[in-house]
Amino acid sequence: MPDIQVNPGQRYLVRFSPKRVPHMFTDVLIIGGGIAGTRAAMEIAPSLSVIMVTKDKLTQSNSTYAQGGIAAVLDPLDDVEIHAADTISAGKGLCDEDIVNMVVREAPDRIRELIQYGAEFDKEDGEIALTREGGHTHRRVAHALGDATGREIMRAMIEAVTDRESCETWEKTFTIDLLTHEGRCVGALVWNEQHGKTIVWAKQVILATGGAGRLFRETTNPEIATADGHAIAYRAGAVLRDMEFMQFHPTVLYIAGSARHLITEAVRGEDAFLLNSTGHRFMPDYHELGELGPRDIVSQAITEEMEKTQHPCVYLDLTHLDEALVTERFPNIREVCARFGLDLARDRIPVRPGAHYMIGGLAVTKDTVTSIDGLLAAGEVTASGLHGANRLGSNSLLEGLVFGRRAGLLASEKAGAMPDSFSAIPIHDDGWFPPEQTTVAELDLNDLGNSLSSMMWRSVGIRRKAEALDQAVRQLEFWNRFVSQREFHTTEGWEFQNKLLVARLMAAAAQSRTESRGVHSRTDFPQADPTQARHTTISS
Numbered sequence: 144m145p146d147i148q149v150n151p152g153q154r155y156l157v158r159f160s161p162k163r164v165p166h167m168f169t170d171v172l173i174i175g176g177g178i179a180g181t182r183a184a185m186e187i188a189p190s191l192s193v194i195m196v197t198k199d200k201l202t203q204s205n206s207t208y209a210q211g212g213i214a215a216v217l218d219p220l221d222d223v224e225i226h227a228a229d230t231i232s233a234g235k236g237l238c239d240e241d242i243v244n245m246v247v248r249e250a251p252d253r254i255r256e257l258i259q260y261g262a263e264f265d266k267e268d269g270e271i272a273l274t275r276e277g278g279h280t281h282r283r284v285a286h287a288l289g290d291a292t293g294r295e296i297m298r299a300m301i302e303a304v305t306d307r308e309s310c311e312t313w314e315k316t317f318t319i320d321l322l323t324h325e326g327r328c329v330g331a332l333v334w335n336e337q338h339g340k341t342i343v344w345a346k347q348v349i350l351a352t353g354g355a356g357r358l359f360r361e362t363t364n365p366e367i368a369t370a371d372g373h374a375i376a377y378r379a380g381a382v383l384r385d386m387e388f389m390q391f392h393p394t395v396l397y398i399a400g401s402a403r404h405l406i407t408e409a410v411r412g413e414d415a416f417l418l419n420s421t422g423h424r425f426m427p428d429y430h431e432l433g434e435l436g437p438r439d440i441v442s443q444a445i446t447e448e449m450e451k452t453q454h455p456c457v458y459l460d461l462t463h464l465d466e467a468l469v470t471e472r473f474p475n476i477r478e479v480c481a482r483f484g485l486d487l488a489r490d491r492i493p494v495r496p497g498a499h500y501m502i503g504g505l506a507v508t509k510d511t512v513t514s515i516d517g518l519l520a521a522g523e524v525t526a527s528g529l530h531g532a533n534r535l536g537s538n539s540l541l542e543g544l545v546f547g548r549r550a551g552l553l554a555s556e557k558a559g560a561m562p563d564s565f566s567a568i569p570i571h572d573d574g575w576f577p578p579e580q581t582t583v584a585e586l587d588l589n590d591l592g593n594s595l596s597s598m599m600w601r602s603v604g605i606r607r608k609a610e611a612l613d614q615a616v617r618q619l620e621f622w623n624r625f626v627s628q629r630e631f632h633t634t635e636g637w638e639f640q641n642k643l644l645v646a647r648l649m650a651a652a653a654q655s656r657t658e659s660r661g662v663h664s665r666t667d668f669p670q671a672d673p674t675q676a677r678h679t680t681i682s683s
């Protein structure tokens with residue numbers, strides 16, 4: 144029995160008839176082309192056909208935007224047990240220790256593979272240069288292009304995947320829903336401009352759709368991160384876990400009117416200070432590791448300082464650091480700041496927290512098996528057990544590599560053992576009312592989207608409490624009443640429906656956890672409650 148049940152409404156977001164849409168057959172369908180999806184693709188036997196769909200260009204993913212790097216024990220003075228201990232300590236009692244050990248032990252091999260695929264990491268004296276990030280007790284974060292690690296890794300992964308003849312990539316192809324028949328996932332309904340709605344039948348489906356940052360007004364995530372995978376899996380009946388845990392990154396560039404650029408933790412790893420608007424360096428008041436305390440503590444501290452000083456942001460100060468080091472290590476951030484007339488090495492940089500990493504997601508085993516037969520999942524869309532209640536920085540690219548590889552291996556093995564069958568199963572868009580009862584959408588989606596993300600930021604954000612959560616749930620249910628009965632015909636409409644569903648799941652999960660743990664902070668229950676040191680499961 145799940146802890147929480149939320150009715151997802153219609154099983155499928157749109158009406159479709161198998162008689163009226165094009166069909167495509169493949170051995171493995173991979174939904175998502177970030178680090179998890181591309182890494183999975185590399186493991187599928189070349190004799191099997193693979194289709195990888197991405198909703199935007201292949202270069203648009205959270206993975207591409209990753210800055211700081213990937214954590215792995217590469218220094219002989221470091222130890223995998225210490226990496227595991229740091230991860231478990233950040234996770235505040237909810238990490239699955241077997242998973243943590245498995246991931247940290249695999250980490251060095253996964254990095255060496257990236258190098259074989261062509262990724263070039265920054266070097267120091269001929270060895271991979273390593274930096275330190277919050278919560279890590281050792282320098283173990285490998286980086287590339289200074290502060291654009293994701294761009295370099297994804298360049299290499301995309302080249303490697305596109306070189307594989309057996310793998311077709313469909314860009315700008317939106318997955319509307321997973322198709323299920325008798326409890327088994329048999330493919331997906333996708334949409335693109337060339338073919339409209341299309342059914343892709345697959346022997347195995349890997350979901351690797353990434354995160355949910357766009358649920359919140361303030362976020363580091365690019366536009367693709369609208370929680371589609373969480374929503375489509377939930378509608379298909381999957382069990383999700385720990386949906387209350389959204390990690391807020393402490394330092395996001397705050398300049399009204401500009402995109403919210405992340406300022407990597409590695410800046411603090413190189414000894415940058417955090418000052419409030421009065422110039423006071425406040426982090427030592429909150430944590431013994433000062434600016435390198437765990438992300439949840441730093442985000443909470445910043446929020447408190449903003450409240451205390453009645454100022455909309457705090458400031459990162461690098462003015463005491465060697466200018467050459469700042470330029471060499473953070474060329475991209477320096478360039479972004481320069482666009483707004485700020486010099487990273489000489490000015491105080493305005494920052495505040497923003498939604499960053501979705502810890503909750505599909506419950507998966509160590510081999511990426513979900514609760515739906517035929518559906519595997521990897522990367523940020525899952526709750527693998529690695530992060531517990533708080534993710535340690537630079538562990539998530541690693542998670543994408545480790546679990547992406549495992550998903551690819553298992554999908555390849557399973558699909559390889561299944562015979563071809565080129566017949567369409569009579570799946571229908573059950574649940575839709577007759578057309579005359581279904582209103583075609585005429586809503587200002589922009590307005591609704593802004594209202595949703597503002598409310599999530601206010602009421603389901605960094606600091607939560609019962610009254611605000613109750614009010615959020617009522618508001619979400621109100622929106623749901625008129626939105627769920629409509630059929631949308633655009634990606635914006637489907638994205639809004641997905642965000643609304645996942646917001647309902649997140650708010651319900653946040654209501655149910657009446658304690659503060661990791662990234663989930665309740666002002667009405669400020670302490671961790673040992674009796675609640677367990678996962679929250681949610682399903683329809």
Ligand SMILES: Cc1cc2nc3c(=O)[nH]c(=O)nc-3n(C[C@H](O)[C@H](O)[C@H](O)COP(=O)(O)OP(=O)(O)OC[C@H]3O[C@@H](n4cnc5c(N)ncnc54)[C@H](O)[C@@H]3O)c2cc1C
Binds near residue numbers: 178372
């Ligand atoms: C600014 C920023 C900096 C970060 N820095 C770091 C870092 O330094 N180190 C670290 O470890 N982690 C970092 N992270 C987190 C890390 O980048 C992500 O957790 C990780 O890359 C997620 O990989 P993924 O493959 O699961 O998802 P993504 O890389 O987000 O890929 C998702 C894919 O799914 C596709 N997709 C989504 N919905 C649909 C749909 N409906 N139909 C079809 N396709 C769909 C997208 O098009 C995309 O191809 C950072 C994140 C951000 C935003």
